[in-house]
Amino acid sequence: MNPRVLLIEDDTRLGQMVDDYLSGAGWQVQRAATLAQAQAALHLGDAVGHGPGFDAIVLDLMLPDGDGLDFCRDLRAAGSDLPVLMLTARGDPLDRVIGLELGADDYLPKPFEPRELKARLRAIVRRRQGAVETSQVLRFGKLEVDPAARQVRIDGEVRPLTGYQFDLLLALARHPGRVLSRDFLLDAVKTSDAQDVYDRSIDVHISRIRAALEDDPRHPRRILTLRGAGYVFARSQDVA
Numbered sequence: 001m002n003p004r005v006l007l008i009e010d011d012t013r014l015g016q017m018v019d020d021y022l023s024g025a026g027w028q029v030q031r032a033a034t035l036a037q038a039q040a041a042l043h044l045g046d047a048v049g050h051g052p053g054f055d056a057i058v059l060d061l062m063l064p065d066g067d068g069l070d071f072c073r074d075l076r077a078a079g080s081d082l083p084v085l086m087l088t089a090r091g092d093p094l095d096r097v098i099g100l101e102l103g104a105d106d107y108l109p110k111p112f113e114p115r116e117l118k119a120r121l122r123a124i125v126r127r128r129q130g131a132v133e134t135s136q137v138l139r140f141g142k143l144e145v146d147p148a149a150r151q152v153r154i155d156g157e158v159r160p161l162t163g164y165q166f167d168l169l170l171a172l173a174r175h176p177g178r179v180l181s182r183d184f185l186l187d188a189v190k191t192s193d194a195q196d197v198y199d200r201s202i203d204v205h206i207s208r209i210r211a212a213l214e215d216d217p218r219h220p221r222r223i224l225t226l227r228g229a230g231y232v233f234a235r236s237q238d239v240a
Helices: 012-024 035-045 068-077 093-101 114-129 163-173 182-189 201-213
Strands: 004-008 028-032 056-060 084-088 106-109 138-140 143-146 151-154 157-159 223-226 230-233
Touching: 004 012, 004 035, 012 028, 012 114, 028 035, 035 068, 056 068, 056 114, 068 084, 068 093, 084 093, 084 114, 093 106, 093 201, 106 114, 114 163, 138 163, 143 163, 151 163, 151 201, 163 182, 163 201, 163 230, 182 201, 182 230, 201 223
Parallel strands: 004 028, 004 056, 056 084, 084 106
Antiparallel strands: 138 143, 143 151, 151 157, 223 230
């Protein structure tokens, strides 16, 4: 079945160009020019739940009726792990960092090549839907990482992570006690379709994972930082 993407873009000319290119590549594209139209499309498509819906969202940050960053934050707050690719014409790299912190999976600055957009979309969709290496639940004290369900739980309570963040956590959890560099982690979560050249995005996603899992994210006990080296997932089973 062809993947479905919700394109939230108010620039009619750009939206038509992206629609034509993705449709020609086998994607099913539904367009929304406002956040209100996007919210209606997501509700009808049951994107937050597990029923039929979209496989990804392409989200412009500046829209007539609101800010795409707020939309992304609200989507994650509603419990959706639907992959989100931001489109931004803003020049400040801080906007990209904020977008990743609010739950976006990737970003693409305007202007962009349609081929790169397609490659990055395929990458984030595959990260969400791809087959896992093993279905065995990884347990670390009260923390459980469930590859089959693509869930992370503490005391049985599901903690919300984006698809990219879950894959990043899974890569860490499969190598407990080992120092993993940013380059290693980028290789672990990328596909052959796209290259994430923004290695500092790993730091942003790690901070979001810590916010979801740690009792005190400022003093993490599960995911530790080794300055100049990378990250270590705590091997100890005594972590609360």
